Amino acid sequence: MIHFMEIKAVIFDRDHTLLYFDQAQLAALEENIAVIAPELPPHAAVRAWSSWPGPWPQHRDDEPAFWAEFWAGLGHAHGLQPAQILSLTNDVGAIYHTTFGAYPDAAPTVRALRSGGIRLAILTNYELPSVDLTLAHAGIDPSLFDIALTSAMLGVYKPDSRAYLAAAAALDLPPSACLFVDDLAENVAAARSVGMPAYQIDRSLPVDNLDAARISTLDTLIGLLLPPSTRD
Structure with a gap:
């Protein structure tokens, strides 16, 4: 009791x-990724996230370095150009929080x-x-x-x-x-x-x-x- x-x-x-995951915003995020890096297979970022071995950032100030490492690893695995990796880091990493709704x-x-x-x-x-x-x-x-x-x-x-x-x-x-x-x-x-x-x-x-x-x-x-x- x-x-x-x-x-x-x-x-x-x-x-x-x-909160819930906003499917429309998630789809928009995938579209943004596809525009920047059409070489990436669909949902490659989601799979990379799910299999990320760590470490995860423990503080807000650590997140930019995390996103840089995340996209660099994914980009190198799929042969992306440095400019594409930089764009994914700056443009996509910065808007991940917009995929949530209340x-x-x-x-x-x-x-x-x-x-x-x-x-x-x-x-x-x-x-x-x-x-x-x-x-x-x-x-x-x-x-x-x-x-x-x-x-x-x-x-x-x-x-x-x-x-x-x-x-x-x-x-x-x-x-x-x-x-x-x-x-x-x-x-x-x-x-x-x-x-x-x-x-x-x-x-x-x-x-x-x-x-x-x-x-x-x-x-x-x-x-x-x-x-x-x-x-x-």
């Missing part, structure tokens, strides 16, 4: 919880919770530290979040228990005072295993199933965590 009066913070997953319930829920005195955090398995850029582009104010932790920054991925404990420690709160929300059942179960209350967000549900700790929309959290007098 979740004791809602004890919850001081909500820790959100990002992908498929707050679910309609995300920004209003985040604003309401923060206005109601609930602290906010993000714990994501996303590799790049520029989480703030993806949020801002999608229309969610990144300044509303106390912390945003990525797998690369932590050195572990959810559902590793250390990820949840690190997020709670960064908020200077016990796990029991943090509510975790994720779209994957295994990540939710792992949060509960360290004493952190958790809900799975499943937008395919017609209604919430609170007994099973599954919610169909993020704005359910407003009703659960905020007294009526503090709701927008």
